[in-house]
Amino acid sequence: MKPLLSILLLAATLLSLTACNTVxxxxxxxxxxxxxxTxxxxxxx
Structure with a gap:
């Protein structure tokens, strides 16, 4: 269960960084x- 949670946390972090660059x-x-x-x-x- 712990490795799955680590992978999901890493994926969420990468997606949030990508979203910041896009915005x-x-x-x-x-x-x-x-x-x-003007x-x-x-x-x-």
């Missing part, structure tokens, strides 16, 4: 998109 990447993409919209709005003034 950070999405945040960077949204920031870049917002900056592009720049376009400034140029059209």
């Amino acid at each position: 950070a990447g999405v945040g960077q993409d949204l920031k870049a998109g917002g900056q592009a919209i 720049n376009a709005a400034d140029k059209s003034k």
